[in-house]
Amino acid sequence: IGMGGMDAFRARYIDNGLLDFLLKEREQGRIRNLGFSYHGDVDVFDYLLANHDKYRWDFAQIQLNYLDWEHAKETNPRNTDASYLYGKLDSFGIKAVIMEPLLGGRLAKVPEHIVSRLKGRDPLRSVASWAFRFAGSHPGVLTVLSGMTCMEHLEDNLRTYCPLVPLTDDDNRFLYDTADLMMQHPAIPCNDCKYCMPCPWGIDIPGVLLHYNKMLNEDNIPQSRQDPKYSKARRAFLVGYNRAVEPVRQADHCIGCRICVQHCPQGIDIPAELARVDNYAEKLRRGSLPG
Ligand code: SF4
Ligand code: SF4
Structure with missing residues (x-):
């Protein structure tokens, strides 16, 4: 939810009775956990939480990573800082499902000076593992989604999460500073999803x-x-x-x-x-x- 703002949200979920239908399905046990995946307009996110008494969300899926924690708007004015989204869910006790922990792979392929910085702090950990630990260390996180394309990714994720060694406050500060450094050379926030394709004019x-x-x-x-x-x-x-x-x-x-x-x-x-x-x-x- 969120793309297209409140008008699109009302048309898709409220005016046609769909959300009321889903609530009844949960009451009757045919839905165990009712939640939403949020993208786009923060007004919709705020509306759903403001009405938590009525909807009693079991979970919500948000984009969270150490770059978006405080810099989401700088990479994309339509985005909302993950610190706000997570903080809001946490205040209602709603569990978070995390998407884009690596920001479309960008936090696994950071510039060389950032690689040196991360390796300098812990030579044995992969670059990606810092982002996964950041996402997984928040106590209200239910699960972290990870797109893995080869065995090496799976093995690295298993090393990171079995068991997860949560980040310390000092580690978090180190990652916030790392994010500040990365924002000095901002990349384009494309995650290669290809939803924009095909371009009628053939542009890749x-x-x-x-x-x-x-x-x-x-x-x-x-x-x-x-x-x-x-x-x-x-x-x-x-x-x-x-x-x-x-x-x-x-x-x-x-x-x-x-x-x-x-x-x-x-x-x-x-x-x-x-x-x-x-x-x-x-x-x-x-x-x-x-x-
Ligand atoms: S592939 Fe296209 S739709 Fe996906 S993030 Fe990049 S520009 Fe946007
Ligand atoms: S021509 Fe340019 S603006 Fe039009 S769809 Fe292709 S990439 Fe987008």
């Missing part, structure tokens, strides 16, 4: 956005021509771009129709971000200042 939207993020993570985004790594980083960006995304599907072919925007759960202004990446690539092609 996630391909373009993820290439930019990848270059950022690998410190291959040159910030100035004076940077001694400028030539190498420029080549890595442009050659990598052509390898990652066919030229006919790159950002310069976007016509700005905005059909894709309504489908993006992250609320990314896709044509604006594509224009930003294109502008950046074009400047690099000309060998001028990218910034």
Whole structure:
């Protein structure tokens, strides 16, 4: 719930009696736990909690990770800080199901200086494990969802959670500072869900956005021509771009129709971000200042 704001919520769940129906189903034991997964407009989240006396939510699913804890709005103005969402659920005693503990994988592929920072604190733990421990350490968390694509992810998660060693207050402060550092070089919050696809004009939207993020993570985004790594980083960006995304599907072919925007759960202004990446690539092609 949440996408489309209160009007969409009322149309889908209130005016047609659907939520009342679900409440009756729970009363009759056919639903054991009634909850909601929240994305989008925080007014809907607030409304559902303000009416907790009536709905008695058994759980709610929210996006929570150490970057979104206090920086959700900076990565996406439509998002709400996880500290607010979790704090609100906790105050009502509603259990939280956590989605996006790795923020679409971004917290497993952090920039090199962040990898050094995390490894410096605990060389034996993986980068991803910090994010999973952050999500799992909050006492009101029922479960943490993790998309695992290979055995290594499963094994790493088992090492993290069997047993879970909760973060200390000092660990939490370390992660809040880590998030502050990461926000100095913000990536585009695309998690490769592909809900925006296909683009009628053939643009490989996630391909373009993820290439930019990848270059950022690998410190291959040159910030100035004076940077001694400028030539190498420029080549890595442009050659990598052509390898990652066919030229006919790159950002310069976007016509700005905005059909894709309504489908993006992250609320990314896709044509604006594509224009930003294109502008950046074009400047690099000309060998001028990218910034
Ligand atoms: S705005 Fe650009 S990327 Fe989005 S659907 Fe239109 S052409 Fe495709
Ligand atoms: S819908 Fe948004 S988050 Fe998903 S792939 Fe497209 S741009 Fe990325």
